[in-house]
Amino acid sequence: MAHSWVPGADTTGFGADNLPYGVFSRGGGAPRVGVRIGEFVLDLAGTLGDPEFCVSSLAPFMARGSTAWRAARAKIGGMLTSDSGRARAEPHLVPLADVTLHPPFEITDLTVFQDTPRTGGGPRHFPVGHHGRAGTVVLSGGDIARPSGQYLEPGADIPTFGPSREVDVGAALGFVIGAPTPPGRSVPVSDFAQHVFGVVVAGEWSARDLQGWEGGPLLGPAFATSISPWVVPLDALGAARRAGREQSPPPLPYLRRVADWGLDVTLEIRLNGRVVSRPPYASTYWTADQMLAHLTSGGAPLRTGDLYVSGAVSGEERDEEGTLVEPGGAEAAPVLLDDGDRVVITAAARGMSGGTIRLGEVTAVIHSVRG
Numbered sequence: 584m585a586h587s588w589v590p591g592a593d594t595t596g597f598g599a600d601n602l603p604y605g606v607f608s609r610g611g612g613a614p615r616v617g618v619r620i621g622e623f624v625l626d627l628a629g630t631l632g633d634p635e636f637c638v639s640s641l642a643p644f645m646a647r648g649s650t651a652w653r654a655a656r657a658k659i660g661g662m663l664t665s666d667s668g669r670a671r672a673e674p675h676l677v678p679l680a681d682v683t684l685h686p687p688f689e690i691t692d693l694t695v696f697q698d699t700p701r702t703g704g705g706p707r708h709f710p711v712g713h714h715g716r717a718g719t720v721v722l723s724g725g726d727i728a729r730p731s732g733q734y735l736e737p738g739a740d741i742p743t744f745g746p747s748r749e750v751d752v753g754a755a756l757g758f759v760i761g762a763p764t765p766p767g768r769s770v771p772v773s774d775f776a777q778h779v780f781g782v783v784v785a786g787e788w789s790a791r792d793l794q795g796w797e798g799g800p801l802l803g804p805a806f807a808t809s810i811s812p813w814v815v816p817l818d819a820l821g822a823a824r825r826a827g828r829e830q831s832p833p834p835l836p837y838l839r840r841v842a843d844w845g846l847d848v849t850l851e852i853r854l855n856g857r858v859v860s861r862p863p864y865a866s867t868y869w870t871a872d873q874m875l876a877h878l879t880s881g882g883a884p885l886r887t888g889d890l891y892v893s894g895a896v897s898g899e900e901r902d903e904e905g906t907l908v909e910p911g912g913a914e915a916a917p918v919l920l921d922d923g924d925r926v927v928i929t930a931a932a933r934g935m936s937g938g939t940i941r942l943g944e945v946t947a948v949i950h951s952v953r954g
Contacts, residue, residue, distance in 0.1 A: 602819065630672050652818075730952065733797070749791035790806065867896055924948065
């Protein structure tokens, strides 16, 4: 196991086999790039001094590509686990309690996928999704305003306009694009790790009543997406990789897997401090490399900072539901979010050293719509 000399780091889920990236500031200073290690942030601008770490976004670093990502991770990990690196890194450790976290990058585009239902629905030939609004992505800790729109009252023939009464949230993972592509070029499943920089925890908010009346993904599922402040590199998830679920019928050739990008990640949803579900990401039908291949199959370019989200993850058991208002089934027990309700979504996986790594968390409080 790669032990870190940083006090307590090995037992926090943010040890040397994790090393997620984020953007932080301290004492009113300018935001800069850092890596979380235990309950500290390593200031990369001070430690490494590279220009791409002295800015308020991960985008310049993410755009450099996978070779640069792996080289930086190896250098940072070496400093945090060796006596020789300690002298260089220790002066640039900042207590997490002393920093303000910022959005890690500017969202350039947002796509939200919808996973195959657990039961019924028939086979799928491609991952289904919709484009969202990049401006609706909010950092963990940002409150969620209850959206307004049209919905149909029971027994009514004419819709009503007003605040949604059925706000829901889904636990998901978001995949962050680092290396861009030119227009007209598709990304094969084999090139997934060359373009995806890392993973964030995501909370996918929806208004069930608005979406039900709309009959499509416009206002109902597009008013907010929460993300965690830490981007976990793909290399940190090596021990969590699995073959993915069997798919029937077999996908078309451009969607056939060539590597194991199913992820054994367990998400957890808490409502007002109570655990209500632990959805297993390994139960998803489509893997992230297939989602990316389909997303770019028409030749649409990737840009650094694009984000695509898995959609709500649900397992087979009642305590593995990915949303609070799980649709379908006679035993469904909807939980309607009230103003003031606090939702926390976390995720964890097995680390390369055998311990547990944490992927961060999404925290949000629902409040009434503001005029």
